[in-house]
Amino acid sequence: MKFLNRFFPHLLAVLGFVIISLIYFYPVLQKKALFQSDIAQYTGMAKEQNDFRAKENAEPYWTNSAFAGMPTYQLGANYPHNYIKKLDSVLRFLPRPADYLFLYFMGFYVLLLVMKTDPLKAFFGALAFGFSTYFIIILGVGHNAKAHAIAYMPLVVAGTILVFQRRIILGGLLTMLAVALEINANHFQMTYYLLILLLAITVYYVIKFVKAKQYKLLLISFAALAGAVVLAVGANATGLLATAEYTSFSMRSKSELTVKPDGQKHETTSMPRDYITQYSYGIAESFNLIAPGLFGGSNSEKLGPDSKVVEYLQTQEIEKDRYLSKDEAVAYAADGMPTYWGDQPGVAAPAYVGAIVFFLCVLGLYNDKRKIKYAFLAGAIASLILSWGKNFSLVTDFFIDYVPMYDKFRAVSSIQVVLELCVPVLAVMGLKSFFESDKDRQWKSLKNSAIVTLGILLLLIVSKSVFKFTSINDEGIDPAFVDALIEDRKALYSSDLWRSILLVLAAALVLWMVMKERVSTMIGVVIVGVLMVGDLFLVDKKYVNSEKFVDKYKVDVPFEPSQADQEILKDTGNYRVYDIQGRMQAKASYFHKSIGGYSAVRPRRLDEVIDYQIDTKLKNLAEIIDPETLSLKSNIPALDILNVKYLVVPTRDGELPVTNPFAGGAGWFVSSVKTVASADDEMKNLSGDLRNTAIVNSKDFPQFKNKPFAKDSTASVTLEVSKSNYLKYKTQNAGVGLAVFSEIYYPKGWNAYIDNKKTDHIRADYVLRALEIPAGTHTVEFKFEPQVVKTGSMISLGSSLVMLLLLVGGIYYEGKRKTVIKNPAVK
Template identity: 55%
Template sequence: MKKFQALLPHIAAIIGFVLVSVIYFHPILKGDKIYQSDIAQYTGMAKEQNDFRKETESEPYWTNSAFGGMPTYQLGANYPHNYIKKLDSVLRFLPRPADYLFLYFLGFYILLMVLKIDPLKAFFGALAFGFSTYLIIILGVGHNAKAHAIAYMPMVLAGVFLVFQSRYLLGGILTMIAAALEIQANHFQMTYYLLLLLLIVGGFYTFQFIKEKSYKELGKSVLVFIIAGVLAIGANATNLLATSEYAKFSTRSNSELSYESDGKKKDSDNAMSYEYITEYSYGKAESLNLLAPRIFGGSNHEDLGVDSEMYKYITAQGVPPYEAVNLVKQMPTYWGDQPIVAAPAYIGIIVFFFAVLSFFDEKKKINYILLSGVLFSLFLSWGKNFSIMTNFFIDFIPMYNKFRAVSSIQVLLELCIPVLAVLGFYNYFKMEDEKKWDALWKTGAIVIGVLVLLLFGKSLFDFSGVNDDYYLQSYGPEFMQALKEDRSSLYTSDVFRSIMLVIAVFGILYLYIKKTFKPLVAVVLVGVLMCGDLFFIAKNYVNKESFVNANEMEVPFQPSTADMQILQDTTHYRVFEVAGNMSNARTSYFHKSIGGYHAAKPRRMQQLFDYQIANNNVGVLNMLNVKYIIQSNEQGQQFAMNNAFANGNAWFIEKIKFVNSADEEMKALDSLDTKNEGVISKENSEIYLHSLTTNPISKLTNTEFKKDSLASIKLDLYKPNHLKYTSKNSNEGFAVFSEMYYNNGWTATIDGKESPIYNVNYVLRGLQVPAGKHTIEFKFEPEVVKTGSTIALMSSIGMVLLVIGGLYFENKKNK
């Protein structure tokens, strides 16, 4: 009974998290779904995969609907023995996106329990973390994997702290499970940033162990982390191995080309340029929006209301008031250093207040660990605006140059500051009475002092943004003047807002010192104020207007007249939508597209577009079997142009040109007669069959082949992962297939006998085909899935045994 009573506050907290999550996203109760632009794009990308899964109850692991063809490893593929994903599904039992908000709350609450915070303060602290504006806005735009990974960060940190508290069994189990869930979330950039934070934490404790000569405790901790890490990684082996394999094929790996698409020599072989990596860099001054949300304008689509200068300007131009009201709802008030911002990264001024207050308590080492994480995160988020540190990490820290949008490392700051705040909140009520006033007035002086400086420092800013030249040219100087005046007003009003909130919380804590408020009343008032501050800012950006009928997300694209025309053709072909510019998955929803939407596109296909298709090389479109090109007329209406010169699914060629490098292969495509010629880099002329690991089974040496007018290859069977052809040729020939070359998983057989696949024309497959009539088959049966699934099964068994054994010994020890 006592154990149950001890659990009651935690049960109440969890129920509270469920209720708050559902209330915030209440349209889910009537079946509506939040419109997430990225998820709509994902739905287009994954359409063929999902249809195949429904029809066959199996996974294709390959799709032809995007970028000409790519593995589905990063498109939500389901793997055998992925039991961690099943556990994650149990934890995410609420409808999306309430499930992610609940996970924010739950993970942070567990961290605070490990830090021995009482349940009520931990409850408010978890709400404050979850309602941090950045964490809400990523749910609004559909960065679900990012939100998913962030939600498990506090849980991993909790396990690590437990281990360093010498709670080896419990800490090891929590670290193992949380780390497995974190990896399963499948956002490696967020996980990478978490590892950087854990290195700071581990480095600090290691220093303490060595300083105190506690080598035994250090050894135990290291051993626990190794075991937990190995099993967590093993449980996710299939996804990790498959992702590692695909990464070499994607735009996140180094380029083989030494020149740019404009002909200039490349400065680096890194696939992502410095400019691309640092495009989203936080401005140093812009970081002040952590304290006042719209100090830098808020977002690119703020609602300025009818009292704004912009409303006055628009109505003065003769626009009816009802139209002006709608126009001022989408004003580009943001004027920071980044190209686009959907919402400010506001952590809450009261959260910041308590974070500062935490340093007036007894000097605890965890405060300095968290402060180190805050400063580390802040400095790196400045990107090109703090180039010394950023350049060092890009050039010397492994894997850092594989990720873009460096500003997103602020997630570490948004984790560490709320922890500091709750520590300050908790410890304030435990201080001796004479210390409370001292800590309170000093904190108030610092925080209000900073805000007052911001108020008086307003004249230092001109409220001009990086996109203002465009607005000036498009709408004129009077528009810009009104916009700047509104930006200035937002700055002032939000700084005043923050000052008022600090005065309010200062007053509550002062009245508590004077015994006017009881501790419980003071805690509840401060907690409501702290969470309410964040709640209402977040509501400005993600609210009930963000929801649509469920069908709009389940079927996010409607076919155009052009689509309907193309769909009457039931053969196997590809489509290129010019307006999509290789970055839109709308076409993938209806057709087999050479474009798509993905953070890690197939590298060679992207290069083919940049170097050839963008330069109007129709021969390249022909070899990709682009039978239809979707264009738009002057009225914006789409129409489909039939490309009668598309090469088809496969064809025999007469000549192979051997070149020495990828550069020469790409340049050869400039004038290649793709119907009769093929180009192969010499490094790809030696082929190893998938079952062999040493000597090449075939070295292609022939350069010319006889091709008669009756030679043909016909596609008889199409599945994403299985293609079957019949070839007829009176001579030995070389066939080119308009399918993407991927050197892992695909096998080719001619009459049942395995045959080597050659990488032809930079992106396509080629086979040497004997004379006569033959059956040719391509099958995608990735070994990486089989190997990874075996490792995942063994690791999952190990985890279960460890959990059972650990809980048994922990319970025995407690008794």
């Protein structure tokens, strides 16, 4: 009975999280699915991989459907002995995306329990964290990996704190599992940002231990954390090693080229600085953390019937002597208007943490005596400043230039996830400490917190005239429409500020009534909790609601073939497709072998070839396409060697398939090799006769400098078998020749075999594979056999076994320790 009484509140909390997750995403119970734009793109990218699994009952680890070929390490590849992924699947037992919302709640609930919070306050605190607007909107657009990583952040923090609180065994085990799950989520940017908060917490405890001269305990704590991290990394070794191996070939590595397509010099960072900071939070815009509509909400905000935009729309003549009716104008405005006027290119929703959450956070800073609050405050401030990006370049440039790996991540505004974790923690600390304080302290902290919070909100109201409410996206729009938008932006600004003021006043009033003993503590917690969570819930529903759900079939099959796709698919040969307008989209990858695709880690060299050698020559399509035959008039060498037989060209009425009669086929022998000494020279020479001359970088492959090759009139390379991870050719040439294959060069896994004998192959023409082949007829095979998967899997197996043994031992130890505590006579 005591056991049940002890765990019953937690069981109720977990049940509540399940129910609330399902209620918020209730269409999943109707067998509907949330249409997530990013997941639709992922589905397109992963289709070939999934088809291979279904047919071969094996993992390919390579796809030919995107970017002319790339590893599937970032496309959901399944690795042997990945038991952490199996554990994660168990924890995410609810239908998507309710599973991620449930993880938000559970992870934060555990953190609050570690912070000595009672179950009721922890329950509402977890809901406030999970319903933070940014966390919901990323589920709406399909940033599942980001949501996944965020959900496990609180658990990592909880484990770390437990270790420093001298709960070495329990904390070490929780940290081990939490870090393993965090890494498995596979969003290294979020994990990297988490380190900033962990650094602040670690510094706090180091100072605490040093002041107490507890150096031994500090070393034990560090050892426990280090061991936990090593095992967590080991359990995810395959994915980590594979990703690290591929990174140097991806967009996240520094270009070997020294000049851009426009002739300007390349930056020394892994990615261009303006690309890293493209999404930078405006400094003033940060106040929408406490008033959601302060900067217009989103770039597709629903406006009501009394909006100025609706008035403007009714003045628009759609036919002669016919204007939009009120109902038509209301329906049009309800589809979403570009009210957002902040510094970012666009946002799907404001990053709102809640007015009451912020008020309670201030209360926590005033009232809670625990010094750890300063670690969370430091994490929040650091993430806020870094989220400003180019708007506070002094700090941002320092981090890009000097902090390891910071230049490998874009969209710096997303670092605010750290703040969105810290502020609710401080809020619950404020709520908890308020009820534990004496009346005098309660009144002082309540009064000061209300003055600060309401003062900020009132100051923003007074400052309304300072802002222009215009956006860079307003350029080119009818000035009268922009004027109407500005009026609606002003209305949103004022109404949401007053809304936040009323919410703060309501929460403060409830706490005051508790202080005056007119309301019980439990009732007070419930009312404040409902107000706090209800506020966030209603804002979230504006952006992610039942309207976003569709029939599950539309999610499983997100793309319908266009007439151009259908025409191309009649050709059952071996070729690639370039969707000009959809280069950065996955639609073409869903139906064809494409040289485009959707990935933030696309192969760098292939991307550069398209930038430098293809798109520059496709700028004026009318001049290079024969309108009668719908084919290219002249060849584009880079397209030819990539075996691009079809281009999907946008028109006013849709898309047209344009044939490239010069496509090079699966492979060919060259007559000569031209050696160059740099990547710049490789790129410059891709405009020549690449069917007869291969371009080879002598710095990387010195053995081919001045080496003669020949081909006769009957020389041929014929593709006989083509699978994702296996290619088989028949080659014929009278002499020793160099064959170039229209396949992406990736030496970290692709092995070449001539007549079953493994042999070395090289990179030619900047991105392709080339192989020296003896005279005569031969069988050439390329097999994708990544050693990193084999090595990583063995490390994962060993680490997982050690983790299992430690878990069993730890559970036994904790159980025995509690028995001894309850009965000191037990030895």
